[in-house]
Amino acid sequence: xxxxxxxxxxxxxxxxxxxxxxxxxxxxxxxxxxxxxxxxxxxxxxxxxxxxxxxxxxxxxxxxxxxxxxxxxxxxxxxxxxxxxxxxxxxxxxxxxxxxxxxxxxxxxxxxxxx
Numbered sequence: 001x002x003x004x005x006x007x008x009x010x011x012x013x014x015x016x017x018x019x020x021x022x023x024x025x026x027x028x029x030x031x032x033x034x035x036x037x038x039x040x041x042x043x044x045x046x047x048x049x050x051x052x053x054x055x056x057x058x059x060x061x062x063x064x065x066x067x068x069x070x071x072x073x074x075x076x077x078x079x080x081x082x083x084x085x086x087x088x089x090x091x092x093x094x095x096x097x098x099x100x101x102x103x104x105x106x107x108x109x110x111x112x113x114x115x
Contacts, residue, residue, distance in 0.1 A: 004049045005042070005089065013052060013089050014114055025050060027082040028060070035079070036063045054093055061090040065103070084110035 003021035005014040016024070028040035041057030042050050064083055068076060088110030091097050097107050 002048065003045060005052055006049060007052050007054050007093070013092050014085075016114070018048070021045070021050065024082060024085060027079070028086065031064065031079055031082060032060060035067055035075075036060065038063055052089070052093075057086075058090055058093060058095055061086050061095065068102070080106060081109065081113065084108075085113055086110075088114050 001018045002015050003018050004012060005021070006012050022045065025042055025045060028042055032038050032040040038060055039056055041053045041060045043053065064086060068083060084106040087097060087103065087106050091107065097103055
């Protein structure tokens with residue numbers, strides 16, 4: 001069984017296995033709450049779908065990127081996988097991804113995980 005991440009206009013962003021989707025959804029909610037102080041832009045899981053608020057998610061991803069720019073190695077290790085996926089999804093929403101080595105490393109990680 002899978003869960004669909006889609007925008008309010010119906011664009012499909014990602015269709016991972018249910019357990020992976022739930023884990024990612026909860027990770028971003030926790031990162032937003034505990035590290036960034038903002039919502040992730042991901043709606044609740046309803047009928048195997050997660051609505052992605054484009055503007056809120058892009059703002060979240062920008063804040064996440066800025067936070068990681070000032071974070072230590074332990075923070076990168078703890079949340080880096082979630083950032084890689086979020087960065088890839090932001091790219092699918094049209095967000096340009098920086099050419100800096102850190103962004104490219106996380107983007108590549110996101111590509112490996114999402115496919």
